[in-house]
Amino acid sequence: MVSRAYNSASLLKHRIVFLQGQRSKSSDSSARLASSLESANSFWLSLRRRAAIALTQTLSVDDKKALLEKIGGKQLLQPEKLEVTRLQQEDDDPHLLKNSIAEAVAQARMEEAQRQEKKWEKDKEAILREAEKAAMERVASQLRVQKFNQWQQEVGIAKTSSVMEKSAQKDETQEETQSKQEHPILGMAHASLGYKSVHLVSAKDLADIPVWEKQRIYRHDRAKAMAQDKLKTMKLGMPGVITLYEDRDGKLSIIDGQHRVGMMSLLNEQSVEGLDLDNVLVEVYKELAEYGEDHAKDIFLEINKAEPVKLLDMPGVATAKDRTIINRGAQLLMERYPSMFSPSQKCRVPNLNIDNLRDALFAANVIKRHSLTTASALEAWLLEQNAIMEAKYQSDEAKKTVSVSALAKAETHSFYLGLDSSWYYH
Template sequence: RGVAFVSTGGLPAGLVPCRPGSISALGRRAPVGAPLSAPRKDCRQGVVGAKAILDKLAQGMQGITAGLTDAINGPEKNDILQLREALGDQEFDAVKDLVSQLMAQQRKEMREVKAQSAAEQKKLQRELNGYSNKVRDLEFQLIMAANEVTDLEEQIADYKYELGGDEETAVQLRGRPANPEVHPVFGTLISDFGYKKVYAADPATIYSKVPIYKKQRTFRTERASAMAEAKAKMGVSGWPGTITVVELDDQAVVQGADDPTFVLVDGQHRLGAYTILSRRLKSRNPGQPLPAGMGEMLVEVYPQATDEMAAEVFTEINKAEPCKLVDLPGQSGAPPEVRAVIDEAAEELRRMHANMFKPSEKCRTPHMNIDNLRDELWQSGVVTRMGFTRGDELLQWMVDKNAKLGEIPDEEWTPKRRTRAATLQNALVKARANGFFLGLEWDWINDDEAVAGEAGPGTA
């Protein structure tokens, strides 16, 4: 960290000429106008004295990177002042400039290292996101494959019956007892209330035979996976609640089936969780039956319903266990074309930042829940306000908002409502590490121009 001085001209190494007005070792000033080429003995001694001071400073100034000003105010203040007097203002400023250049170079190198490290981290995070998406896709394919297997088993049983087997053999092949009160899809009838019937059903059969109501929320693999993980850790037998099915007169309201009679209006994620968990258990222990209660779910069936009644049942269920406004059917929810734009953009954003989206609607900042995002986008009216007609337009708008939020310095973010400063700082660290800032607050969704710098709870 020392500074080397090299003499120039024809003088011996280590010998510098006295400049006019400089201080010699004898305390006398060289007369102004004295020739620089005439070395003097007192100049030699002055140089020796200055060199001694420089050697001393090289040993003691370990904090020179903190700046020359800090050093002057530190314990070596007297030596620095003597150096200034010995060298003169011009050469002292040259030393100061050199130190400043070295410090600037060091800071530049540190910034480059940090930038390279951040780029590597983002690259690894993108790769991790890609693997997470592949895992979700594989889980979804597993569920679909399980449905096909169950469907084929049912068809085999029907073919055997058609080829000469009796009905008792056919229903046994399907895994159901021969009982007149056993429905081919819903299983054993438990009670008939007139306005609805309750069955003890095989979840696999329900999942493969009953399509999801077209106005129902989208099936989310990650939510079903989270429910399966939670169920695997619990000691409670059976499945909570009931699966709700509506028997339709108007078959045109169903998507994904040629001639459906029934539609599932509630419980699709529980059925998905069962499918994931049962296939996992069977793969580990092929010869072992499923735990008690896992292979049955209560199903309530509303008979002979119209599309309007199905919508009313769906709305009533989700008002009891709050449903997002965007998903309510009819005039209460988003029009199909608006919801299509929102769903496409939200799903693609989730794929881009898979590790920042959580199944829970109460996830912590800066994480985000996709259904909360969809509902906020709908309630904000951004699709209509900005005139978006495609999902990629809304997606790009959110990407731009995310970039603007990322430009806000940490010190300009302030806690909002009940958010603690420490919580906000931790959230900022995570947001910057993952390049995702939309989960810090919701103000951006209603601001078409500037982006606010406040954060608080309730973002998830």
């Protein structure tokens, strides 16, 4: 019934805009990617907005407005015109940019299908339905959380009210009271440690939670590789814990473990036996007033001190502009040479890993040293370095420094940047 509430004509319009952005043949590769990203943002925002409208249609105008403001700010309340600029909005509007894991998976599948004309023509309807479902479930999850928080606030007020109101509350059955106390996504806390609580949550519910706005980029190829590896180690179960953050409005976000959630989402689709995906260990940090806005960042940094998080992805280290240029420039290079990029950060020569590339570009201060102000300028610089490296490996002396198979692959694909790292400092 909910899907009928979508405005088909308007939704189709946003699908077309998105697909045009994906399939643009513009000669300016940076502009092409920017257009694609902006169209994707509008596409997802349109789906979420329509899901929110469909799911709140029985509420009063005031209640609807209050709920939508809580889950999506002005983006879910603004007029239908959905013009956005990713660079300007990147750090300012987390609701616009950060998908849930289910949405990120659907987005990746759309992009993969678009690169194969026949696959897109065959599967586009199913892929778009998956996207609509992901957006719907993300919004439904957020609405359940906000309604729960609203109920908690009302109960808190009632507890300080008259004795008569307190007596009325006691008329509820124990079962009804317990049901109301259970968080609609997290369920009952199995441990409450003051600074955090511990829960068992299903992988499906985790996939509907948005990623924290300053998290590193979700890489679907990494999640797929992790899913394949997990199939070989099922007896180990699911080591580790997923970390969520709950802000003062009750909004949940994934602060650590997004790729593990992506992996579990993929395994869930395969109905893998021997792995309990209905009871995933989750820790939840709730925003503390004394920490303010830096609380989530401090938790993220604390968690990742012992993990290989790239310097570029550390909150507050790189500027939003530099990070955007590096992210887009690296993405453009990967799209140009997809066969030469590996999802593994320990990939073999002459392959590159996009996260290693991004971090190396930042560590080498390439953006500032060469005064690169756009992703297309960075891409041009990378292609120039590739040509220099190609010339370098024409010499017999340079050829002796790499294996025959590595050089052969580099020559086959005309990509030499993975043979050594000296070019970062040219």
